Amino acid sequence: MLSGRCALVTGSVAGLGYAIAESLAKAGARIVLNGLCDPSEGQAAAERLSNATGTEVIFNGADLRQVSEIERMMAEAADRFGKVDIVVNNAVVRHFSPIEAFSTEHWETALAVNVSAAFHCIRLAVPAMRAQGWGRIINVSSIYGSRGAENRIDYVTSKTALLGMTRAVAIELARTGITCNAICPGTVPSPAILDRIAAIAAERGVPVETAEREYITARHPTGRFVAMESVGALVTFLCSPAGADITGATLPIDGGWQAR
Numbered sequence: 001m002l003s004g005r006c007a008l009v010t011g012s013v014a015g016l017g018y019a020i021a022e023s024l025a026k027a028g029a030r031i032v033l034n035g036l037c038d039p040s041e042g043q044a045a046a047e048r049l050s051n052a053t054g055t056e057v058i059f060n061g062a063d064l065r066q067v068s069e070i071e072r073m074m075a076e077a078a079d080r081f082g083k084v085d086i087v088v089n090n091a092v093v094r095h096f097s098p099i100e101a102f103s104t105e106h107w108e109t110a111l112a113v114n115v116s117a118a119f120h121c122i123r124l125a126v127p128a129m130r131a132q133g134w135g136r137i138i139n140v141s142s143i144y145g146s147r148g149a150e151n152r153i154d155y156v157t158s159k160t161a162l163l164g165m166t167r168a169v170a171i172e173l174a175r176t177g178i179t180c181n182a183i184c185p186g187t188v189p190s191p192a193i194l195d196r197i198a199a200i201a202a203e204r205g206v207p208v209e210t211a212e213r214e215y216i217t218a219r220h221p222t223g224r225f226v227a228m229e230s231v232g233a234l235v236t237f238l239c240s241p242a243g244a245d246i247t248g249a250t251l252p253i254d255g256g257w258q259a260r
Helices: 015-026 039-053 067-081 104-132 153-172 191-204 208-217 228-239
Strands: 006-009 030-034 057-060 086-089 135-140 178-185 250-253
Touching: 006 015, 006 067, 015 030, 015 039, 015 086, 015 228, 030 039, 030 067, 039 057, 057 067, 067 104, 086 104, 104 135, 104 153, 104 178, 135 153, 135 228, 153 178, 178 228, 191 208, 228 250
Parallel strands: 006 030, 006 086, 030 057, 086 135, 135 178, 178 250
Antiparallel strands: none
């Protein structure tokens, strides 16, 4: 389905980003993994994904806080694969702090990675997408793009901004063959989430299983994690011919969380 296409997924060495990249690779796309990690870790992830799917996968460790690094990453992807056909803006940083204690450094980092990097990846990919009359842009937002939460000012602000960016890009590119959509996953069993649940369990002195059950049921009416493979499948669907008429949409995949 996506044979010959190149997909760049930011923040994809592990967790949800890796699951999205895996789904796209299984559909035939060549993959650019990205993450701020030890190069050996990134290369190992690329080799693992390539071996599992039989498609070409490369790793690029661009620091998304730096525009020059993003430009280098996009240029290297184009040199390797000809162009970037699919952009999935998944990378995220988040900090937990009251507003008055929130550091300027944390604020600037969150805006750079969560918002500005998405813009730069889009602007750099669009010319080649326009030239061929086809492109797919998916911004990974969150339920917190449409509601507030305490001690998460950077996350709520940046995930909300991605929804506005999605609408603006979709309208501007509506007649070019390029679609732009936002997805809003619920809680997935990523390393970051599992670590957070473990920390809550330790703080409260309860078993991890108890903390996990309470954490999930407070959010998802289904009472279970959202499977990362399901999120990957949604992204792949949006890149398929069946997704050609979906653009400017905000699509929840959250176990019913937004229905509460």
